[in-house]
Amino acid sequence: MKFVRYALGLVGSAVALLAFASVLGTPIPLPVDAAVSAVGNDYQFVVAFGIAAGVVVLGVLGQRTVEGVSQSTPPAPERVTSGPAPGAEYDQYAESGLSIRERLFGDGGEEVRAELRETAVKTTMRTEDCDRETAIERVESGSWTDDETAAAFVGGSVSTGVGARIGGALRGESGFQRGIRRTADAIDRKAEEVRR
Structure with a gap:
């Protein structure tokens, strides 16, 4: 033809x-x-x-x-691909914590911790008008926030008190879940200082 x-x-x-x-x-x-x-x-x-x-x-x-005429048939319309909402990964970790597999073999928890640490550093730089090195020192020492759980979660040299650990366990939260939730709240409170 x-x-x-x-x-x-x-x-x-x-x-x-x-x-x-x-x-x-x-x-x-x-x-x-x-x-x-x-x-x-x-x-x-x-x-x-x-x-x-x-x-x-x-x-x-x-x-x-x-x-038949195939050229006159319009193509199927494209569908919008669905993707996860921003922050969905944090919400998942905050609600369900780390699975045993993730604790033993995954690095998702460390990625979340590193991202929250970086957000805390950037928020400290913006709110306290300091350079990056100073903000990193404040986050690592825990002086960027009054919340000791948030400071311990992203800081290297701060540890969470025993009372906070026992209180979290009684509420059914793992230390990781509590750390994510409290760190996000502390970052939000610190960011509010700039918005005022």
């Missing part, structure tokens, strides 16, 4: 070029006079072309009716 389509396209292009050349006045060595006299007169010659064009149109319409 492609061969017929290409052949008809080639013939049509050749006829169009000849017609264009004849309009420009270029002499074309075609036996037009002999063809007109064979048909009878020039009006009947035009009728022959009209009949040929009608046969081609009917053939194309018949072919499309039998085979």
Whole structure:
């Protein structure tokens, strides 16, 4: 079928070029006079072309009716891919904590801790108008917040008190869950200082 389509396209292009050349006045060595006299007169010659064009149109319409037209079917619309909401990972860890597999083999907990540490450093830089090194020292020493659980969670040298650990255990929270929740609250409170 492609061969017929290409052949008809080639013939049509050749006829169009000849017609264009004849309009420009270029002499074309075609036996037009002999063809007109064979048909009878020039009006009947035009009728022959009209009949040929009608046969081609009917053939194309018949072919499309039998085979169908796939080009006229619109493509399926694109769907918006759903992704996790910002902070969904933190919410998941704050609600369910680390699984045993994550505790033993994963580094998701350390990634969350590192991201919260970086957020605490940036918040300290913004609220206290200090350079990065000073903010890192304040976060590591725990002086960036009054919340000792948050300070211990992101700081390197601060430890959580025994009372806070026992209170968290009684509420059914792991130390990691408590650390995430309290650190996020401390960062939010510190950021409020700038908003005021």
